[in-house]
Amino acid sequence: MPQPKYRKIAVIGYRSVGKSSLTIQFVEGQFVDSYDPTIENTFNKLVNVRGQDFNLQLVDTAGQDEYSIFPQSHSMDIHGYVLVYSVTSMKSFEVVQSLHDKLLDMVGKIQVPTVLVGNKKDLHMERVIKHEEGKKLADSWGAAFMESSAKENETAVEVFKRIILEMEKADGNVQQEEKKCIVM
Numbered sequence: 001m002p003q004p005k006y007r008k009i010a011v012i013g014y015r016s017v018g019k020s021s022l023t024i025q026f027v028e029g030q031f032v033d034s035y036d037p038t039i040e041n042t043f044n045k046l047v048n049v050r051g052q053d054f055n056l057q058l059v060d061t062a063g064q065d066e067y068s069i070f071p072q073s074h075s076m077d078i079h080g081y082v083l084v085y086s087v088t089s090m091k092s093f094e095v096v097q098s099l100h101d102k103l104l105d106m107v108g109k110i111q112v113p114t115v116l117v118g119n120k121k122d123l124h125m126e127r128v129i130k131h132e133e134g135k136k137l138a139d140s141w142g143a144a145f146m147e148s149s150a151k152e153n154e155t156a157v158e159v160f161k162r163i164i165l166e167m168e169k170a171d172g173n174v175q176q177e178e179k180k181c182i183v184m
């Protein structure tokens with residue numbers, strides 16, 4: 001049995017987009033309806049993807065805006081990034097673009113393993129960002145894209161499995177052929 005791989009993941013985005021809710025849904029399997037702004041929380045979870053155990057450390061970061069100074073700690077020892085916006089908030093979509101730019105500047109690379117997530121997809125009536133817009137942005141970054149609802153366990157799990165696959169790809173552990181059709 002291979003040893004578990006330790007991977008540290010930062011969850012980043014504008015305020016109130018659902019970073020904590022997605023992380024808690026994944027780690028604890030529950031949705032918390034109340035809003036309690038995060039300073040920073042760390043969670044650990046062991047997951048198995050394709051027969052490999054991953055010992056994940058998830059850093060749920062404080063909400064940022066385009067004026068925030070991107071904390072240096074968010075670029076150190078991090079293997080993958082979950083960048084979150086809310087499909088109900090144009091502001092959060094703009095902010096996630098600025099955060100991505102700052103992130104690349106900080107790590108000094110042109111690409112890092114990233115999943116762009118459009119959260120709150122359950123709020124159909126309040127949607128202002130189309131699926132295609134999110135996908136286009138992620139494509140321009142060379143990142144994976146998905147929409148989620150922190151109310152559903154399934155999509156929260158998918159977000160974190162997707163970032164594991166992105167990190168594995170970056171490490172050369174996913175065959176080219178598999179990239180076209182990713183089976184979870």
Ligand SMILES: Nc1nc2c(ncn2[C@@H]2O[C@H](COP(=O)(O)OP(=O)(O)OP(=O)(O)O)[C@@H](O)[C@H]2O)c(=O)[nH]1
Nearest residue numbers: 016017018019020021033035037038063120149150
């Ligand atoms: N309907 C719906 N509400 C959500 C979803 N995700 C989060 N919320 C709600 O949105 C509010 C903010 O969620 P949080 O998870 O605290 O957001 P956050 O991004 O961690 O916020 P900060 O700590 O300020 O950065 C809470 O009231 C959540 O219950 C979702 O997918 N659907």
